[in-house]
Structures are given as structure tokens and as C-alpha cells.
Amino acid sequence: MYRFFFATVALVAAALGGTSAERVAEKKAVPGERLFGTGKVVALDLKMTEKQFAALAPAGGGKFGPPGFGPQRKQPEGTHRNTFGVDFPWSQGELAFDGTTYKDIGVRYKGNYTYMATAQSLKKSIKFDLNRTVEGQKLDGLTMLNLNCGVSDPTKAREALSFAFFRDAGVPASRTAFGELSLTVPGKYDKELVGVYTLVEQVNKGFLKRHFKDGSGMLLKPEGLQGGPAYMGTTWKAYEDRYKPDSPPTDEQKKRLIDFTKIVSNATDAEFAKDIGAFLDIDAFLRFIAANALLSNLDSYLGYGHNYYLYLVPGTNKFVYIPWDLDLSLATWPAVGTPEQLVELSLAHPHAGQNKLIDRLFAIKEHKDRYFAIIKELTAATFTKKKLTENLDAIEKAVKEPLAREAKAVAARKEPRGGGGFGGGAFGQSMPPRRFIDKRLQSVEAQLAGKGTGFEPKAFAFGPPKKP
Numbered sequence: 001m002y003r004f005f006f007a008t009v010a011l012v013a014a015a016l017g018g019t020s021a022e023r024v025a026e027k028k029a030v031p032g033e034r035l036f037g038t039g040k041v042v043a044l045d046l047k048m049t050e051k052q053f054a055a056l057a058p059a060g061g062g063k064f065g066p067p068g069f070g071p072q073r074k075q076p077e078g079t080h081r082n083t084f085g086v087d088f089p090w091s092q093g094e095l096a097f098d099g100t101t102y103k104d105i106g107v108r109y110k111g112n113y114t115y116m117a118t119a120q121s122l123k124k125s126i127k128f129d130l131n132r133t134v135e136g137q138k139l140d141g142l143t144m145l146n147l148n149c150g151v152s153d154p155t156k157a158r159e160a161l162s163f164a165f166f167r168d169a170g171v172p173a174s175r176t177a178f179g180e181l182s183l184t185v186p187g188k189y190d191k192e193l194v195g196v197y198t199l200v201e202q203v204n205k206g207f208l209k210r211h212f213k214d215g216s217g218m219l220l221k222p223e224g225l226q227g228g229p230a231y232m233g234t235t236w237k238a239y240e241d242r243y244k245p246d247s248p249p250t251d252e253q254k255k256r257l258i259d260f261t262k263i264v265s266n267a268t269d270a271e272f273a274k275d276i277g278a279f280l281d282i283d284a285f286l287r288f289i290a291a292n293a294l295l296s297n298l299d300s301y302l303g304y305g306h307n308y309y310l311y312l313v314p315g316t317n318k319f320v321y322i323p324w325d326l327d328l329s330l331a332t333w334p335a336v337g338t339p340e341q342l343v344e345l346s347l348a349h350p351h352a353g354q355n356k357l358i359d360r361l362f363a364i365k366e367h368k369d370r371y372f373a374i375i376k377e378l379t380a381a382t383f384t385k386k387k388l389t390e391n392l393d394a395i396e397k398a399v400k401e402p403l404a405r406e407a408k409a410v411a412a413r414k415e416p417r418g419g420g421g422f423g424g425g426a427f428g429q430s431m432p433p434r435r436f437i438d439k440r441l442q443s444v445e446a447q448l449a450g451k452g453t454g455f456e457p458k459a460f461a462f463g464p465p466k467k468p
Contacts, residue, residue, distance in 0.1 A: 031141025036175035039394030045096040047184040055091040106132030123195040147197035162326040168382040172211040174201035195406040218253040218312040219246040225305035228357040231265035288321040293350035298333035302351040332430035336457040339430040346454030353459025
């Protein structure tokens with residue numbers, strides 16, 4: 001009798017898809033599911049003491065320019081140094097989201113140009129580290145959040161729209177949402193509306209595990225490598241400052257990067273064609289370049305050689321490129337061209353100046369043909385007016401009222417709009433997204449039909465032109 005009863009229960013459970021425990025496990029939420037969504041707006045409340053808030057102030061200054069521009073100095077411990085030599089110290093605060101309060105989280109400012117442009121504004125780009133001091137603390141399964149102020153983009157649409165396209169294009173890319181941040185500092189601010197931020201998922205072990213099933217590989221965030229991966233000899237120390245590993249790599253991983261750069265920089269054409277596929281996921285790289293080119297995203301690997309991650313995937317032992325910092329996408333990088341020029345960006349030569357990895361791959365017919373096949377695939381399925389406009393509609397609808405509230409709060413604080421810092425917040429302002437979509441699609445169609453070659457950007461460089 002009992003045996004029959006339990007057998008019947010088992011059969012019913014199987015018919016329903018397994019035991020209740022198994023079904024719960026199957027339905028277990030993916031980290032970030034409650035937070036992220038292209039057209040989602042969430043409320044975030046940050047509380048800091050006056051001392052904690054004051055501790056956010058940069059610990060040092062730098063000069064506008066690439067890494068190494070200006071005198072070098074020792075970086076203070078417990079800080080993050082940006083491209084221009086500004087050191088952002090970590091402070092602490094208390095963050096509330098969706099009815100839960102997270103105590104003693106790490107808080108610091110972030111950004112390069114964006115920090116300079118918001119010098120006179122309460123609203124600056126911020127990074128939250130949930131378990132910096134409280135081990136294991138997570139918000140919706142996430143350990144870190146990026147809040148990007150979007151000072152150069154009055155529409156607040158560029159980053160969310162571009163990340164959505166990268167994901168639709170099959171490139172591993174961060175999820176986004178929008179956040180209305182309020183700040184309380186006793187005696188200074190009482191739930192003061194700071195403004196609307198683009199929330200961007202951090203590229204870390206959780207992200208890597210979700211995309212590659214293994215987050216234990218070497219993660220790098222290169223900086224200032226215009227021209228592609230650069231071989232700097234056999235000593236690892238020469239690579240650390242430019243390739244910026246997220247954590248100490250193994251000797252094998254160090255050697256893998258050095259060998260990869262040597263092939264790109266020094267191999268003969270025959271050697272390069274034969275060996276590059278063993279070091280680089282070529283198809284993934286071509287897709288990454290195609291997506292950047294379609295978005296006219298030059299503040300990236302295509303331009304100054306930054307704003308991307310490089311991941312050595314365990315198992316394949318190949319490098320994959322991951323996009324980052326897309327606030328100056330959609331024809332918005334003035335260092336290499338005007339918006340009207342960049343919206344016509346060449347598909348055949350989308351990078352500024354020379355880039356050895358791109359140039360050498362495109363010199364091989366098989367890879368160049370595959371690149372253009374990817375372009376055609378994307379323009380037929382995801383880089384279309386319908387798909388792009390649908391995402392833009394969702395974004396504009398989401399931020400319309402929050403932006404109106406932000407404008408009211410900024411006016412009440414008597415702050416200059418756009419931050420009032422370096423460049424008056426005007427650097428990087430471009431054509432409206434809808435106009436970009438129309439003009440970019442026209443240019444791409446013409447280039448694919450052989451009716452135009454597009455705009456080929458020149459290399460970006462600081463300082464006076466070199467003497468001939």
C-alpha cells in the first residue's frame with residue numbers, strides 16, 4: 001500500500017518536471033534578474049556619514065592625457081587610479097534597494113573624462129562594492145554595481161542602447177538598467193535626488209561564469225594600446241601597467257599573453273595566419289569588431305585602445321574581447337572625427353590609424369569575408385531600424401519622468417547643467433540617437449552595396465604633430 005502511494009507520488013512529480021526541490025532549483029533566479037532590464041528603472045538609496053562622504057574626494061590629481069602623461073607618483077594604497085592620474089579612494093556607505101539594506105558597502109567615484117566634467121556636480125559616476133568589507137554580501141546575487149552618470153549624453157540612451165545591441169549581436173556584454181539614486185548625509189543631504197544613472201553589470205567572475213561557464217581565467221583591462229596588442233619583451237613587469245590584470249595571473253597565463261602579443265606584433269604573415277587561431281577566438285573577435293563598427297564606437301579598442309576587457313578563456317586557452325564604457329558610442333568620439341564623419345564610419349577600416357591585429361586578420365581573405373558576413377547577418381537581424389527603435393522607445397519611455405525629476409533637483413541645487421567641469425560637459429555630445437540610426441543604416445547599406453567606402457578615421461594622438 002505505502003509502496004504504491006510513494007510510487008504514485010514519484011510518477012506525479014516526474015510528470016510535473018521532477019521533485020519540488022528540483023523545480024525550485026531549476027527556477028532559481030539568475031543573478032541580476034531583479035535589477036537589470038533595458039527599460040527598467042530602480043530606486044537606490046545611499047546613506048553615508050559626513051566623514052564617509054568627505055572621504056570620497058580624490059586622493060591625488062593628474063593631467064589630461066594618456067597613461068604616463070605627466071610626472072609619475074606612487075599610487076596611494078586603497079585607491080583606484082584613472083587614466084588621467086586621479087586616485088579615487090574607497091569609502092563606505094549603506095545602500096537600500098527593493099526593501100533590503102546593505103551595510104558597509106564599498107563606495108568610490110569612477111571615470112576619466114566623466115569625472116572631470118562633473119567636478120561641480122553632486123552627480124558623479126560611482127562604483128559600489130557590496131562585499132568589500134562584508135564578505136559574501138550581494139545585491140540580487142551581484143557583488144559590484146557601476147552607476148554611470150552619462151554627463152555627455154542628455155538622452156541617457158547611448159550606453160543602454162549600445163550594450164543591448166552587443167548582447168543581441170552575440171557578443172558577451174553587460175546588462176543594464178536605470179537607477180534613480182538618492183543620497184542622505186546627515187546635516188547635508190536628506191534623501192536628496194542625485195539623478196538618473198545607467199546601471200552597468202560588472203565584468204567579473206560572476207559575469208564570466210555566466211558567459212563562459214568558467215570565471216577562473218585571466219581577465220585583463222588593457223589601457224592605451226592604440227594599434228592593438230603590443231609585444232613588450234619577455235618580462236611580465238612590462239605588461240602589468242598596460243594590460244592591468246584583475247588578479248595575479250599564473251606563469252602560464254603570463255606566457256600566453258606574451259606569446260599572443262608576439263605573434264600579432266612580430267610573426268611573419270605565414271606564421272600569423274597559421275598560429276593566430278590557436279590564441280584568439282577569431283569569430284568572436286570579428287563579431288566584436290563588427291558590432292563596434294556598426295555602432296561607430298571609437299572610444300574603444302577601435303580608437304585609443306581601451307574600454308574593453310580581454311579574457312583568456314579556460315579550456316580553449318583563447319582570448320576573447322568584451323566591450324566596456326559605451327557612453328561615447330553612436331558617433332561620439334571627437335578625437336578622431338566629427339559626428340557627421342563618424343556616422344559614415346568605414347566598415348572595411350573602422351579603426352583609427354593602424355591596428356595590427358585587425359589589419360593582419362583583414363589581410364586574410366577568409367577572415368575578411370567572415371567579417372563582412374557577420375556585418376550582413378547583423379544588419380538583417382539585429383542592427384535594424386525596427387529592433388534599434390524598439391529598444392530606444394523603451395529607454396526613452398523609462399527615463400522621461402526620472403530625467404524631469406533630476407532636472408528639477410539640479411535646478412534646486414543651482415548646479416550648472418552637464419556638470420560644469422572640464423569642457424562644460426559638452427565633450428562627446430553627438431547627434432540624437434534616432435538621427436544616428438537613420439544615417440548609420442543608410443551609410444552601412446551604401447557601403448555593403450559598393451556605393452561608398454565610408455569615413456576612415458586617423459590615429460588619435462596627444463601633443464603637436466610629429467615633424468616629417
